[in-house]
Amino acid sequence: MAWLDHELPENEAADVERHVKGCEECRSRVHVYEEAGDLFEAYCAAVMELKAKRNRPLWTPVLAGAALIAVAVAVLLAFLPVATKRPTPIEQLPVHALSAAPAPSVVNVGATSTRSSQQRHASARPQNSGRTLKQNPARNAGENEGADWISGGQNIQIAIPADAVFPPGVVPEGVNFIADLSIAADGSAERLDLRP
């Protein structure tokens, strides 16, 4: 092997070479050793190639997934503030709820509008079905004209089904409530007054 690997001194290498040339058995052995060495190297190359290939599919989907997640998060962050700042206005309540409502009751929201910037008003009116309540259209019209219902200092009228608040039969039919609701800075209900 040392001769094959050119590790012998020149004079020794020349002797071995002369012998190998004249010896069939040694030539055969040399061939076998060369082949074994080549096969070992091919095997090592295959191991490396295989590990390199195993490496690729592991990372490619992970990186692609991470990129997708990053894009999705970026899109969410871009649109989320807008979405959370704008509560659904009364005007956008489902049409069937509005059309199913009876004649409007009088809710004087404007009278309380100066009490607190965080004050909210709600009107509740139980129905036979107990399912639909409606905000005051007269007030809606005024608010629509005012347009800027989001800005601070204005009241928001929220229609809440009576069934969602009271047990069935507790509130007599045809009775409306005006609820003055103050909301604290942390979002919790600070004060709730119900007036018939």
Add this chain to the structure above:
Amino acid sequence: MSGNSLPLALPLSRLATGESETTTLYRELRKPLLRYLVCLGLSMDEAQDVVQDAFLGLHRHVSGGGSQENIRGWLFRVAHNHARNRQVSYERRFGAPLDPEFDLLLDEATPERVVLEKEKFRRMEKAIRFLTESERECLLLRAGGLRYREIGEVLDIPTSTVGDTVDRAIKKLAEKCNV
């Protein structure tokens, strides 16, 4: 085979100052180092880390005025020691079968060739299990282009022992592989 890649002593006098020399060295030795480490049982990621560490170490070594002789042997020795520190189970990892995914490497070959190559590799894989750790390392370093003297320096054994070990290992492989 082992004497045809790089001279024993690389021109390291310029390594500390000339970036091109470092780059050349990196280009020439990166792949043999990677192959050696991967065949020792490291994953490709680990092997790449070790190679980077070895070259960083080389930079510090040369910057600190260390010996500039036989830098190839120095690099292999450093990488070898790093690899040893990382290996948890040398036997298990080196002996991990390749067979299930051999088709990946032979996808452009004819079916007959695929069968033959797979059979050859399978025999080689079995034969390697009969080698001692020292024999495997000697063969791997030899396959990496190192001379017997360099292999001896990496493994900290005499050059004559390297010759005997390589001889014994090749004979074992030839016998077990029925070459």
